Amino acid sequence: MKAYIAGVQGISTVDYPKKIASVVFLAGCNFRCRYCFNANILDFKEEFLKDIEFVKKEINKNLPLIDAIVITGGEPCLQKEATIEIAKFGRKKKLLVGIFTNGSFPLILKELIEMRLLDFIAIDVKTILEEKAYENLTNNKIDIEKIKESIELVKRSGIDYELRTTLVPSLVGKKELKLIHEQISPYKTWAWQMFRSDIGDIVDKSLVGKEFSKEEIDEIKSLSKKFENVVIRF
Numbered sequence: 434m435k436a437y438i439a440g441v442q443g444i445s446t447v448d449y450p451k452k453i454a455s456v457v458f459l460a461g462c463n464f465r466c467r468y469c470f471n472a473n474i475l476d477f478k479e480e481f482l483k484d485i486e487f488v489k490k491e492i493n494k495n496l497p498l499i500d501a502i503v504i505t506g507g508e509p510c511l512q513k514e515a516t517i518e519i520a521k522f523g524r525k526k527k528l529l530v531g532i533f534t535n536g537s538f539p540l541i542l543k544e545l546i547e548m549r550l551l552d553f554i555a556i557d558v559k560t561i562l563e564e565k566a567y568e569n570l571t572n573n574k575i576d577i578e579k580i581k582e583s584i585e586l587v588k589r590s591g592i593d594y595e596l597r598t599t600l601v602p603s604l605v606g607k608k609e610l611k612l613i614h615e616q617i618s619p620y621k622t623w624a625w626q627m628f629r630s631d632i633g634d635i636v637d638k639s640l641v642g643k644e645f646s647k648e649e650i651d652e653i654k655s656l657s658k659k660f661e662n663v664v665i666r667f
C-alpha cells in the first residue's frame with residue numbers, strides 16, 4: 434500500500450505520555466491553521482508518496498527502544514487505510530498506539546476506536562467551538578458539530594486522551610481559554626501549548642516573531658491554576 438508519508442521520527446520522549454515512541458508524520462491536512470509549523474507537509478505532494486513498508490522499516494529500526502507509535506500529520510484521518518495499517522503493525526509488535534487529530538473526522542475516529550487500535554488520542558480544540566472562530570484560525574470551512582462530536586466520542590471512549598489547545602498571541606489567549614473551558618468541561622487533561630514561531634515552517638508568516646511576553650505567560654499560568662487538569666507546554 435502506498436501513502437503520503439512526510440517522515441518518521443525514530444525516537445521521541447515527548448509525544449506519547451510517559452513512553453518512548455516513534456512518530457509517523459502522514460502528509461496532508463484539511464486545515465491550514467495559521468500557527469501550524471508544518472506548512473511544508475500539508476499538501477499531498479508526489480515526493481511524499483511512499484510504500485507503507487517504509488514506515489514499518491523505520492519503526493523496526495528502533496523496536497528495542499520504543500514502547501509506542503504515534504500517528505500524526507498533517508491529519509492522519511485523511512489517510513484512513515494507512516493509519517489502520519500502521520496501527521495494526523503497532524499492535525502486531527506489541528506497541529502502544531497513539532493518534533493526534535484535529536477532530537474533523539469523527540466517523541473515522543469512531544472506526545479506529547471500535548477496531549481497538551488506539552491507546553491514546555490527542556484531539557485539538559483549536560479555539561472556541563464556533564464556526565467563525567474556527568474558520569478564522571484554520572482557513573477552512575468547518576462543520577463545528579463534527580469537532581464537538583469527536584471530542585465527546587473521545588471522552589466517552591474509555592481510551593486515554595488529552596484535549597489540546599495552542600495558545601497564540603492575539604488569536605488564542607485568556608478570553609478564548611475561558612470560553613473553551615465552559616464548552617469542554619469536564620475533561621481528563623487539557624494541554625495548553627505555547628506558540629513558538631522559531632520552529633518549523635509557519636503557515637501565516639505574519640506570526641513569525643510574535644511570542645507571548647513574560648507578563649502574558651505569567652497571566653496564562655495564573656489562569657491555568659483556576660481550571661482543573663491543565664498542563665502547559667512550552
Ligand code: SF4
Nearest residue numbers: 462464466469507535
Ligand atoms: S496544526 Fe492545523 S494545519 Fe497543521 S497539521 Fe494540525 S490541523 Fe493541520
